[in-house]
Amino acid sequence: MKTEAIDLTKILKGLEGEWVVISDDMKRVVKASKNIDDLDEVIEQGYLMKVPDPTLVLVPTTF
Amino acid sequence: MVFKYSLIANHRVLGAIYRPQLPVSFHRDVYGFKCLAVIDSGSYLTVLNKVYARKLGLLWDNGIETDILGIYGTKQKCYVHEFEIDIIGLPDSRRTIKAGFVDLDNVDVLLGQIGFFEHYYVKFRHPEREFCIDIR
Numbered sequence: 001m002k003t004e005a006i007d008l009t010k011i012l013k014g015l016e017g018e019w020v021v022i023s024d025d026m027k028r029v030v031k032a033s034k035n036i037d038d039l040d041e042v043i044e045q046g047y048l049m050k051v052p053d054p055t056l057v058l059v060p061t062t063f
Numbered sequence: 064m065v066f067k068y069s070l071i072a073n074h075r076v077l078g079a080i081y082r083p084q085l086p087v088s089f090h091r092d093v094y095g096f097k098c099l100a101v102i103d104s105g106s107y108l109t110v111l112n113k114v115y116a117r118k119l120g121l122l123w124d125n126g127i128e129t130d131i132l133g134i135y136g137t138k139q140k141c142y143v144h145e146f147e148i149d150i151i152g153l154p155d156s157r158r159t160i161k162a163g164f165v166d167l168d169n170v171d172v173l174l175g176q177i178g179f180f181e182h183y184y185v186k187f188r189h190p191e192r193e194f195c196i197d198i199r
Contacts, residue, residue: 054072
């Protein structure tokens, strides 16, 4: 049975390239900044993450 | 333990893009933070962006130097340190790991073979939008 993925697209929209703290329930961005150190005051309120560019397709290199 | 994939993009050509992002915390002495880390079996080593080193009270380039092949296809310096990882919600999952810090804008946290897969059993169930992690 297929489960629903955690949809982060709505809360991360417009934050490409920024560092964010995502709330523990993953339903909102507590704070975003281009500088991760700006998030220190809220770092315990959720999960750190750097927001990827949703227009790019990431693949690894082999050589 | 079962975790859900994250929907990270709705690509104009490929449609929905999902990533296996795992809620983890990293620890060293009194330092620590939580993050969403991407599981990447193709990475030989667990790597973190250098900015996370400060959150663990480390100087990122004060570790054991090695080279990695970055996404740009060029060699990059990587500095390997030892600290702890804990999978949030999975009891008894804390492990001491070796992982590297890199100065690459497009690297957040990648959980690779050394530092992650060597410590846990991982089962991807992408069609069901879920993956399973267990301690070994």
